[in-house]
Amino acid sequence: MADKCPVDHGSHSSDQSCPIDHKSRTTWASVLPGSRPAHPVNASSLSTEREVSSIPRTDNGNWVYPSEAQFFAAMARKNHNPHAPDMKTIIPIHNAVNERAWLELMKWESGRGGEKCGGVKLVTFKGRPNDLTPKARLMTLLGYSAPFDRHDWVVERCGTRIRYVIDFYTGRGAGPSSNNVSFYLDVRPALDNWEGVKMRAENIWQDWFRSVRSSSTPFQS
Numbered sequence: 423m424a425d426k427c428p429v430d431h432g433s434h435s436s437d438q439s440c441p442i443d444h445k446s447r448t449t450w451a452s453v454l455p456g457s458r459p460a461h462p463v464n465a466s467s468l469s470t471e472r473e474v475s476s477i478p479r480t481d482n483g484n485w486v487y488p489s490e491a492q493f494f495a496a497m498a499r500k501n502h503n504p505h506a507p508d509m510k511t512i513i514p515i516h517n518a519v520n521e522r523a524w525l526e527l528m529k530w531e532s533g534r535g536g537e538k539c540g541g542v543k544l545v546t547f548k549g550r551p552n553d554l555t556p557k558a559r560l561m562t563l564l565g566y567s568a569p570f571d572r573h574d575w576v577v578e579r580c581g582t583r584i585r586y587v588i589d590f591y592t593g594r595g596a597g598p599s600s601n602n603v604s605f606y607l608d609v610r611p612a613l614d615n616w617e618g619v620k621m622r623a624e625n626i627w628q629d630w631f632r633s634v635r636s637s638s639t640p641f642q643s
Contacts, residue, residue: 453570453592465494465506473517477524478543480578485544487517519605523573523588526609530586530621531579539580546576557608558589567591574612584621585612 468490477485488496490509497504528542536542551571554562562568569589576585586609593604610625611618 465491465498468494468506468509475517475524476521478541480543480545487513487520489513519590519607522605523575523607523609526607527575527577527586527588530609530611530625531577534579534621536579542577542579544575545578545583548574550574555587555589569608582617584617585614586610587612 470489470491472489472492473487475485475487479485490513493513494504494506494509524544531542549571550573553572554568555572558569558572569591571590573588573590574585575588576583578584589608591606591608593606611621613619613622
């Protein structure tokens with residue numbers, strides 16, 4: 423049975439408290455452009471329909487994203503001053519970005535045997551927008567922009583659990599004054615167990631090998 427959403431950003435357990443924490447709701451609302459509908463939109467007219475994600479759960483079915491009404495209500499309960507029209511813009515972009523995060527995660531999982539036991543599944547998830555990863559902290563020290571959000575996703579592959587770290591960055595044209603929203607996602611296994619270390623090391627080796635192989639290819643006229 424499909425239930426909840428893969429972007430908990432917190433530790434919620436009920437459908438009513440839709441699994442996206444309030445800090446991350448506000449974070450996403452601040453970086454996504456608000457909509458300007460031809461007719462006024464109020465909270466009572468927001469959709470209650472929820473989109474089923476492509477992200478599998480461990481107890482069968484897939485995770486489910488929050489509805490416009492749930493997203494709005496959760497922000498309002500915490501006095502984050504949400505705007506009802508913005509929900510129609512935020513929800514589809516939010517869902518699409520998280521689908522992309524799962525696709526990037528599955529690139530890491532490709533060829534690692536998850537398909538032999540029903541596929542890789544998302545176990546837990548948490549938003550940590552105020553906690554910079556070591557990589558993000560280093561990049562900011564080097565002068566790069568900090569990510570606007572961070573998620574930690576734990577997946578299960580045939581009994582093995584791997585934590586993934588996802589840093590979300592806004593691209594050119596993003597921000598309150600622009601309708602051209604773009605995102606860059608830095609998805610990688612966390613270095614908190616041997617499996618994550620091995621995957622990261624293999625990826626570095628493969629990138630280096632491809633680079634050497636490409637540079638050593640003779641020029642053909």
